[in-house]
Amino acid sequence: MSEKSPVIWWVRRELRLADNPVLQNCIETGRPIIPVFILDDVFETYGACPLWRFGLGAAHFAETLNALGSRLIFRKGRASDVLQALCDETGAELVRWGRAYDPEQVKRDTGVKQDLTAKGIDAKSVAAHLIFEPWDVETKTGTFYKVYSPFWRAIKDRHVADLIQAPSALKTPAKWPASEDIAHWKLADPMKRGAAIVARHICVGEEAARDRLDRFLKDAVNTYKSRRDYPGEPATSKLSENLAWGEISARMLWHLGHRAIDEGKHGAEHFVKEVVWREFAYHLIWHTPHIVDQSWREGWEHFPWNEDDTRIDVVAWKTARTGIPFVDAALREMYVTGHMHNRARMVVASYLTKHMMTHWRIGQAWFEDCLIDWDPAANAMGWQWTAGSGPDAAPYFRIFNPVTQLEKFDRDQVYEHRWIAEGLSNPSDTALSYFKAVPKSWGLTPDADYPDPIVALPDGRQRALDAYQNRSF
Ligand SMILES: Cc1cc2nc3c(=O)[nH]c(=O)nc-3n(C[C@H](O)[C@H](O)[C@H](O)COP(=O)(O)OP(=O)(O)OC[C@H]3O[C@@H](n4cnc5c(N)ncnc54)[C@H](O)[C@@H]3O)c2cc1C
The missing domain is CATH 3.40.50.620 (HUPs)
Structure with missing residues (x-):
């Protein structure tokens, strides 16, 4: 050579x-x-x-x-x-x-x-x-982990290689090959008018990602463990956006997270544990790649979920008009910002797969269309965890109640009012921006009446439990 x-x-x-x-x-x-x-x-x-x-x-x-x-x-x-x-x-x-x-x-x-x-x-x-290659973490019997907690215990005290400094110069070729112009690819076109609105909420690039991490570790990490479930509060890092595109390394989160633990910052260990959920998602996708498009537990492929995404209730879910404020607020947050709070992700996924008895693949695909932090491993694991078909999943009969969840985690209605405009005399700008972001063809206006629930919560819950109890696997 x-x-x-x-x-x-x-x-x-x-x-x-x-x-x-x-x-x-x-x-x-x-x-x-x-x-x-x-x-x-x-x-x-x-x-x-x-x-x-x-x-x-x-x-x-x-x-x-x-x-x-x-x-x-x-x-x-x-x-x-x-x-x-x-x-x-x-x-x-x-x-x-x-x-x-x-x-x-x-x-x-x-x-x-x-x-x-x-x-x-x-x-x-x-x-x-990743921080850990999926095949480098094994159980004592030489297999992969199906449950998060023992996975965490297996890696939590491991040595992780030091961070690599950014170079200050790169060796360049004597002659550069020709390049196309990325602007000509029109990658924003499928976003339609939503792009200009989502653009207000994103944080692009390595420097911005590093600032985000530093700010989080300076302030928010102290309350991370106690407040991370409250969707109206800026209690989490939002670094999933940058991790998804590699604008920051997971190893950097690990090392700076550990530094914060050493400095006695409350919540720092919990933050590192969450980062390790991402590792676990990749561990699963590597060892069981069918997690991306088939129910991880084979029997769930036979569960009588609706798979028709044109059905009126599915359209109501996608357009954030289910009549269930927590579900609609969360889906609007995603449409306007490209991000959705983790608890909200669990609530909308539970409502779709349980109350609405609709296949997790439909929700997974919608998230893939709408998230700035879309990640094939975390998205598949999150949906299957919530639906009950995945490894280490929430038991099927544990069905999130979106009303009590909202009462518990959004007591002052900060999140709800941030995203729901209908019925308010003076809706917030964020709530109104949903109506500017969505395609005109959806025909939505903020002064319309807020819809009645497409599925009444007790009925949906009972129907899901009946289907679960009558399952043949
Ligand atoms: C149905 C469903 C779908 C999801 N789809 C995605 C997805 O496409 N992309 C994605 O990055 N995350 C996904 N998640 C996981 C989680 O909701 C997001 O990682 C988290 O909300 C990102 O916000 P944050 O960066 O503020 O998280 P923080 O709370 O600040 O956590 C720090 C980092 O830890 C990782 N992390 C935290 N929670 C999880 C988790 N449950 N699973 C995997 N990694 C986690 C993320 O990389 C995150 O950036 C999904 C969860 C569910 C229930």
Whole structure:
């Protein structure tokens, strides 16, 4: 291999310079680095919001690289073909990328590796997305974990490698390959008029992510354990948005979280434990990839859930007009901000899968369309946990009551009034912004009457319990 030929850094969901083992691996080759993003069929099938948010992150990262005298090359096409063409054009003999664990990307990456290796190119993935590789955490009998608590106990005292500093310069090639213009891809188009509104709530890029973490660890972490369930309060980190696109590393959250524990900050250990839920989700998706599209426990595939997403009650759920304030507030929060509070996610998922007896896959797909923090592992695990079909799941008969949940966690109606406009003489701007964000074709106006519940809570609960008791598995 020629020492001068470049290494291609295939950039995917790790849009950062700091603590980036893929970039470090490229730097250690001593070669010029060509960062490349490929809009391939995996990215193109992302939901509207993740695709748009990723595009903003990638454009921002291109500017970050420009500031170092480097570039981010944008290409479109089948990943294997694009990478081979780039190797031919630039003489690159090495390709590196951040390892993925979800079945769709694993399949694509396995094919890319085979194709490039067959051409004599040294093609490798590098661990950068997680703190613990899924196969490095095993039970005493050598199998994977199906329950979170023993998973946590297995890793909580492990040594985690130190953080990697961001480089101050990158070696550049003598000649850059041509790049497409990401703006021409129109990644915001599927968002329609919602993009301008969701844009007010996002926090793009590595610096912003780091500020977010520092602010959280300075103040909010102290009350994290006691207040994290209150959706009206700014009690959580909101870092899922940045973790999803790799604008900050999970390892950084682990290390700075531990520093906060050492400083005696209340809530810091609980925060690290939550970060480890993300690790657990990836542990599950790696060992049981069917979690993304089939009920994890096989029997649940036969449960009589509705799978028709055009049904009137499902449309009411998606358009946040179920008549259940906690459910509607949460779904509106997601539509307007691209984020939904964790307790709210559990409540809307429970209402859909239990009171409405509708398949978790319908909710999972809607979240995939609307979340800026969409994550294939956490989303699949969250839905199956709530539906009762997953490992370590909430028992099916434990059905969240969205009325008592709201009374308990939103006693002063802060969250409800933030998101529900109907019936109020002076609704909040956030509540009104939902009506500006949604497509006009939905025909929603804030001065309409607030709907009656599409499913009365006692009836829905009883129907779900009956179906559960009569199940044949
Ligand atoms: C039905 C359902 C769907 C979900 N879909 C997603 C998704 O697509 N993307 C996503 O990132 N999270 C998802 N979650 C998990 C969780 O709701 C979010 O991670 C959390 O609300 C993010 O807010 P935060 O960053 O303020 O979290 P914090 O409370 O500040 O937690 C810090 C980090 O820990 C991780 N974390 C916390 N709780 C969980 C959890 N229950 N599962 C996995 N990781 C967790 C996240 O990376 C989070 O950023 C889902 C949960 C449910 C019940």
